Amino acid sequence: MYNKNLVDDIMKILSVNNESNLPLHNPVFSGNEEKYLIDCVRSNFVSSVGEYVIKFEKMLVDYTGSKYAVVAVNGTAALQVSLQLAGVEENDEVLIPALSFIATANAVRYLNAIPHFLDVGYESLGIDPNDLDIYLSDFIEFHNGLARNKFTRRYIKAIVPMHTFGHPVDMDALCEVASKFRLTVVEDAAESLGSFYKNKHTGTFGKVSALSFNGNKIITTGGGGAILTDDDELARIAKHITTTAKIPHQWEYRHDMVGYNFRMPAINAALGCAQLEQLPQFVLNKRKLADYYKRKFSKIDGVSFFSEPEYAKSNYWLNVLLLDKENAGFRDNILEETNNAGIMTRPVWKLLNTLEMYQNYPAMPLTVSRDLEQRIINIPSSAYLAENL
């Protein structure tokens, strides 16, 4: 049953530029990285009060169009704080996609809240607003003016659209459903820096949003993340809570709530400034690579390349090869052959609700997620691969 022709065809297309060692996503450091790092060390401010921290926040504001950006040690921390700012409290339910990286669920649990898993759709690989509307109509009731799960009797405070592999969720439609059910939108934009929904940057539709600059992301700060918001007061609290909730004073050490040591250090922000300067070029290169894949895979039977939704301009963070249903059984063969050949590929994450610590939480019927889980293969997506195409 093993389809050798299909595997060979895929391998051939993936051998971009005939390279023999193809990581899934490597960063590109071809700008001012070394210059800014040296400058940061020589300034003596490598930690959380350095100038580069402020500069990186300003650059993020300029690029995304968000009114505020507050940088953090990583995307998980940024999402945790975003959820807290959205009013999520112990025992509240938070609606998140089952098809996501573990951080989306963990951030909810750090607040002692309950993840409630949603299915995703074929258009964006993220939450489908139409399916969501139908699902929520079945189990949400209003109590004290707040949305409540009529079965578990827990309040539902927030919904977290995650822009899977950089492809934006249909935010107009999603925000409409969220508004109808009085849910605060917190975007998990960890994968979508450089992705736009109807010409507006992802992460600017939610009340609060989280970005990530982990080593595998489109730009990296080593480890890092950011909270985006247009709300003056939430921005103030975001800064306060990520800097141990210390009340500014010339010498006194007084803190007024349980805060976090979550501020991004300047040494990481220095790297971020250099990387962000190159982001427009990274996006161009990644879209060029996606275009190459799209053209090539259109000629192969049995698989298809996943393209951005019509309303979006994606960063194509991780490119997605979709196996036809009848080829889903070959997924692991393809993963094995490609990885053994030095071409790094991977399946999508295990659905979060199937992991042992998340099995007993509420979940929508996950028909599409289950189908996609068997058919998605991520393929090499580094920006530099586009250089000789």
Added chain:
Amino acid sequence: MYNKNLVDDIMKILSVNNESNLPLHNPVFSGNEEKYLIDCVRSNFVSSVGEYVIKFEKMLVDYTGSKYAVVAVNGTAALQVSLQLAGVEENDEVLIPALSFIATANAVRYLNAIPHFLDVGYESLGIDPNDLDIYLSDFIEFHNGLARNKFTRRYIKAIVPMHTFGHPVDMDALCEVASKFRLTVVEDAAESLGSFYKNKHTGTFGKVSALSFNGNKIITTGGGGAILTDDDELARIAKHITTTAKIPHQWEYRHDMVGYNFRMPAINAALGCAQLEQLPQFVLNKRKLADYYKRKFSKIDGVSFFSEPEYAKSNYWLNVLLLDKENAGFRDNILEETNNAGIMTRPVWKLLNTLEMYQNYPAMPLTVSRDLEQRIINIPSSAYLAENL
């Protein structure tokens, strides 16, 4: 009543090398910092899987004598994980000094556990084992083989000696009391890298311990921390839990518990390697500076310089000037005059149990802590100040 002579005498001694701008504690970057940062960027591995991460852990093991070191994004995260490894669970009580930085209490709360505040002693400025023994005898009972607070009925799982400003707690005596009451010792060694108790490095007495490399510490990684332990299994779990509890696999994304994105990025570890190479010299310099202060302040009436306990060799992270009781009322005058003159000084932290979010937790009578809070002034302590002494 304002004692101008005393303030003038203090200012004169603090004007080390006649410098006019004296921060409390600035880092020194005079080694391989730039070289390692550039090497790290050129290696393309700036994030959590870089070689510098492993190298920094190895260097920490060599320096401290701990069997294992697992690096983390900061000292707070390291302490949170250390407490979890020590078995601290929701609603357990954890014994911590009231005289400490906010992170000590916050780490307990992140686990939904209850801080129980202890007094400190005059010998080390940390927990006094004799007072502790008497206090614990009054309220600990054993239940299911575990220590329990007989009044609150909550289990007490761990005790956290914090080596204040680098001065080691009397660990032999403390471990004996802890053992008597079946408490696991978790050292908060955030301030004591380079400090030894009876020739053994602090952080190697607890079952698990936490270090910090924040920007104000004796060495810095921008932001960073480490978990120390001699226990093979706990070291394995520490690594697992700080790397999102992902089960190693060539491509699969499976996680078996709620872990954290707490691994130190390589770019920070690269800085750490360069800094750690210089640590022995930093300790020498800081001890030389402390010696200068000690000699000078011995000639001033009304104040005294705080010296390491007899059993210890301290890193003198932040030097401590102790006002005599009759001069405690001048503390804020001294803080104001010195800071206005560009000589950065500060009082000790507000006692943790007096902060609004920690007011309703159990606390030992805090006689010594309250006294010290009024009399401690931290004075400029950067290693480079010793250079021309």
